[in-house]
Amino acid sequence: MKVHHVGYAVKSIEDARKEFELLGFRCESETVLDNVRKVRILFMTNDTCRIELIEPNESDNPIESILKKVGSSPYHICYESEDIENDARLLKEKGFRVISDVSEAPALGNKNVCFLYSKDIGIIELVQEY
Ligand code: NI
Numbered sequence: 001m002k003v004h005h006v007g008y009a010v011k012s013i014e015d016a017r018k019e020f021e022l023l024g025f026r027c028e029s030e031t032v033l034d035n036v037r038k039v040r041i042l043f044m045t046n047d048t049c050r051i052e053l054i055e056p057n058e059s060d061n062p063i064e065s066i067l068k069k070v071g072s073s074p075y076h077i078c079y080e081s082e083d084i085e086n087d088a089r090l091l092k093e094k095g096f097r098v099i100s101d102v103s104e105a106p107a108l109g110n111k112n113v114c115f116l117y118s119k120d121i122g123i124i125e126l127v128q129e130y
Helices: 013-022 064-070 084-093
Strands: 003-009 032-034 039-045 050-056 073-081 097-105 111-118 122-128
Touching: 003 122, 013 039, 013 050, 064 073, 073 084, 084 097, 084 111, 084 122
Parallel strands: 003 050, 073 122
Antiparallel strands: 003 073, 032 039, 039 050, 097 111, 111 122
């Protein structure tokens, strides 16, 4: 599967954005609020790699524990899937645990995404790409 982006949990998108600009990244779009996941999201790219900066917007969000444990850090890699329902099911059969079922991601133009966990490789995300 092709890598779509690397997801970074960050305490501040604005602070992280400046650091990634020093590394040659530029914003792909505006920061988007994801009301369901209670985070704000900004995608950046350097043409070789895309990164997703994820900042808490309200408490009780999925990155709170990561920020608390390790601070700002990468925590998931997102892979492109041509059939997300099927790929999620196959991975689940192979022992991956579903963190969140297939649902729309506002920051990705409402494409379907899902999150899975493997004790051997950590958190992955799938995004439906036609
Ligand atoms: Ni992501």
